[in-house]
Amino acid sequence: MHARKIVTAVAASAALMAGMAVTGQASAEVRSDARTDDAARFHRQALDWHRCRTGPDDEIGQALDAAGARCAEVAVPLDYRRPRGRTISVAISRIRATDPAARRGVLLINPGGPGGSGLPRPLLGRLMPDVAARYDLIGMDPRFVGRSTPIRCRWTTDTPTRSAGPARRTFDESAILMKELADGCVKGNRDLLPYASTRNPARDMDVVRAALGEPRLSYLGYSYGTYLGAVYTQLFGGRADRFVLDSAVDPDVYGPDLLSANGPAIDAALGNWASWAAARDAEYGLGGTQAEVLATVERVDRAATRRPLRVGAYRIDAHHVPYLLFIRLYDDSAKAYAGFAAEVRTLAGAARGEAVTVPASLKETLDGLFTGSGAAEDRAGTPILCADRAASRDLETYFRDIQAHRADEPLFGPMTRNLGPCSFWPTTPVEPPTRLGNDVPLLVVGADGDPVTPFPGQRAMHRALTGSRMVTLRGAFRHGAYLAAGDTCVNTTVNRYLVDGVLPDGDTTCDKTTER
Incomplete structure (x- = not known):
């Protein structure tokens, strides 16, 4: 991720x-x-x-x-x-x-x-x-x-996540960048x-x-933290007390290509937001139906493919648009969706050639993307991914995979299936990936519409940890379920486990609370 x-x-x-x-x-x-x-x-x-x-x-x-x-x-x-x-x-x-x-x-x-x-x-x-x-x-x-x-990786970006773009030329551009980023971690x-x-x-x-x-x-671990917690239970199961794994990663996929199968889940989350935005067309002007809002997003992507969009001090091209959409889909709250709609409205204006006013949230993201001014967690995270599992160094493998999925994953496939710095990494893992399989009692929680760690992968973690119980937040398109505002069902279940040690008798489901 x-x-x-x-x-x-x-x-x-x-x-x-x-x-x-x-x-x-x-x-x-x-x-x-x-x-x-x-x-x-x-x-x-x-x-x-x-x-x-x-x-x-x-x-x-x-x-x-x-x-x-x-x-x-x-x-x-x-x-x-x-x-x-x-x-x-x-x-x-x-x-x-x-x-x-x-x-x-x-x-x-x-x-x-x-x-x-x-x-x-x-x-x-x-x-x-x-x-x-x-x-x-x-x-x-x-x-x-x-x-x-x-x-300290010497990068001028916060993240290596980029789309391969529409053509072989743009794929090669992304490969050049990934080689530069890998080199920036060596010195x-x-x-x-x-x-x-x-x-x-x-x-x-x-x-x-x-x-x-x-x-x-x-232990309470979110996202990648679920894998870290699961590895701890594999190595030190007798010392694990009460473990909660929220938004679990697929242990069989985890590594440099972790996002490779995420396209459909991201598309579903984008569709959920599009329906929300369509119901507020008078406010955002992105379209009155889900299809119309998604068509607006597609026009932004096509325009950025033809020539970079002028957004503040930056020029956004086909490498950047899918990433800018993806990172706004971690949260399905009304507040987050409203901010996302405002950013898409800005991008849509830029796609029409208008001079746009850039929301503060989008400017902060672009500053990090183009200058490396943000928290830069990816700079620290990339060495972890590369040390956990070797990535293919055959660039053609990635390009063929992208091409094979352009029809069914046209927007996000070239991003999720793209290569990263690990394909150019100077060292190889000194240990094999951890094979998870233990019966330590613990709790796995997550949303069934999670675009970052999709539900099938959460279930794969649950199956590998045979002592686990799973709590699913149904109808939610978010990354992170515990402590999410308003979802008292998940919060109550996790709190009862951590405080009283009571695991559910079996796997359970909570319905997302509808915001008014």
Whole structure:
């Protein structure tokens, strides 16, 4: 999914976190002696807790401090096969349980990505007060992300996600860009790249658990975080307490080509938004029926194919339009749909050759797309994808696949099936992909119209984890179900599990609450 944020009430609740890059490298001290096992010494390290704010411009650190959080650094091996070798640092945050007498343990929260910063996630406690009363909430910047020992890819874009465009020429243009992006991750990082795979942050999580003095770990993971959590249960199932996996990725597809089968789900989500916009044609002027709104979108795409659209300081071509549509489909709330409609209206005006006023949200996205000014989670996430599973280096494989699906996936297929930087990656995975298959009891939740981690893939994760129960939010076209505003059915089920340990007797379904 190339590290897009979950644009739901989960993210909206912590707007202070959104779009902020966290930088800096921390250090940690490991207490050891000759009698200590090489690997176990990391479990016994003493943590130095301190304020989270790193400077006057660190708004995330300031918010954490204001919420009573403390931060620390945990030392972990770069290569767990050689625990006497080089160590790196993993940054964590903690907000203690608000009801110490009822405290159960620790709950680590991962926002997804891969490449998402987990450090601010304990701030979500305000949305789940019953859970926050029972658990110390833990945030963790996975290795090479945020304040942890970083991999800094020198890019002038926030994301490698691009459409291959309409022709061989535009496909070759995207391949050139992907080669440049891969090269931009090599300098100063080559010795780190092989150790970015998901198995290693899962191992880091277990070091964090032990360093906190906890016998077991509870976990809430979104999107890519579901894969990270599932890998933890595969490696350390006996130490997994209560795990919630929201918007699960398909474990059989996860890797550099994760989006390859997403076209139909994205089309369905776009259609749902188009119906919403059509009912408000008087306000947005995009068309009075779903078909008319989709025709407006198609005209934008065709116009960008003929010549770049002038939108503010930027020129948007066929490589960019599908991406700009896709990232606005993570959230199906009325507020998100209204913002999306305003952006499409801007693009439609540009397609007609008009001078347009660019909404602030679209300008922020374009700034990141063309300059790399945003949070840049994809820069941190790409090394993880490339270390988890090797991508094909045969460019013709991608082009043939795109061509084979142009008729049935004309808008999004050339984006979801396009190659990425991993096809030019300088290193290969040092471990095979993790094969998931265990009976650890846990909860899988998600929306059946999710365009980012489609429902069939969620069910594949559920099948692989035979001890899991699944809660489906029916009729929702969003990425992220738990803590979404108004959907009390999912929230109640997850809270009951985390607080009381009660899993549903079987798989259950919740209906999306209709917004008025």
